[in-house]
Amino acid sequence: MATIQNTNSVMYRYAEAYEKLYNRRPRDLRALDEGWVIVNGAKLPLAELDHLTKQLQLEYKQTIANKRNMVGRLIKWFKG
Secondary structure: OOOHHHHHHHHHHHHHHHHHHHOOOOOOEEEOOOOEEEEOOEEEEHHHHHHHHHHHHHHHHHHHHHHHHHHHHHHHHHHO
């Protein structure tokens, strides 16, 4: 059974990752009983939200890496 503190921390991490990636807050994020949450109208178990958060964090890291790579290539092109 999920604790309220654990639920809140998972929801906070999800909201933070979502906002970093999409530059906006999730539309609907709220806790239900016994380890379930509502996210953008979908009912998910807390473990699934934690997994989704990790995927969003990975996607954000990949986006940042792609931007850095592109900037590096542009710098090389302008120097060359």
